Amino acid sequence: MGELLNIVSIILILSGLVFFLGASIGILRFPDFYTRMHAAGKGDTLSTILIMSGMAIQVIGDFEGSSVLVAIKILAIAVLIMLTSPTSTHLLMKAGFDDGIIPVSKDKKTKINDLGGPFLKDSLSNESVAKKKTATRKRVKK
Amino acid sequence: MDFILICAGIALFLMMLPIMYRIVVGPTAIDRIVAVNVIGTKTAVLLIIIGALFHNVAMFVDFAIAYAALNFLGSLAAARYFNRTRPAYGQVPQGGRDLDG
Numbered sequence: 001m002g003e004l005l006n007i008v009s010i011i012l013i014l015s016g017l018v019f020f021l022g023a024s025i026g027i028l029r030f031p032d033f034y035t036r037m038h039a040a041g042k043g044d045t046l047s048t049i050l051i052m053s054g055m056a057i058q059v060i061g062d063f064e065g066s067s068v069l070v071a072i073k074i075l076a077i078a079v080l081i082m083l084t085s086p087t088s089t090h091l092l093m094k095a096g097f098d099d100g101i102i103p104v105s106k107d108k109k110t111k112i113n114d115l116g117g118p119f120l121k122d123s124l125s126n127e128s129v130a131k132k133k134t135a136t137r138k139r140v141k142k
Numbered sequence: 143m144d145f146i147l148i149c150a151g152i153a154l155f156l157m158m159l160p161i162m163y164r165i166v167v168g169p170t171a172i173d174r175i176v177a178v179n180v181i182g183t184k185t186a187v188l189l190i191i192i193g194a195l196f197h198n199v200a201m202f203v204d205f206a207i208a209y210a211a212l213n214f215l216g217s218l219a220a221a222r223y224f225n226r227t228r229p230a231y232g233q234v235p236q237g238g239r240d241l242d243g
Contacts (some may be wrong), residue, residue, distance in 0.1 A: 020157055027164050073204075
């Protein structure tokens, strides 16, 4: 029983390290802010959950009275990170999009406004009003 | 088992080094914040591994909980700060429009 738990925890920890290797190489090598964010968000969350589960199994394998509480705490950290890491990734992505970070593209001509623009309500409405004004001016000139 | 834990800790530290590079170089400010967020999450994991090496996980797990929660709070605050007040490039963004105006 102890050997089996050991092997399972080792497999979980090693697979978590593999996923973290992917996240690390992705953060280093990807060409763009959004793609780096993609690598960071997914790989980091999954590898953290895997390593935490492995450590929880490792701790609970001792079969002491207090080790169950410690394992529950470790799993609570895993659940906390599973909830908070996508949230912070989403918020940072939204902040970057609102700041107008330009995504990578083949012809290098894509602007942030081509993707729907930043999510700021007042500036969007101002821009649409300005577009309407210029359109009506063109119509009047014609 | 201690050998595998030491190897896992060293591997975690070595894989943090490319993310450190991204913190130093990263073209925008939000790149740096994302990298700091990843390193903070991995530090919580590393604390658990250190606790297992010292046979004292019951103490280190509380540190890890506090570290993960503070890390989330810090990245949340940075995201709110960079959302409206300050463009990521440190100047008016290249989308062609001043976000404050």
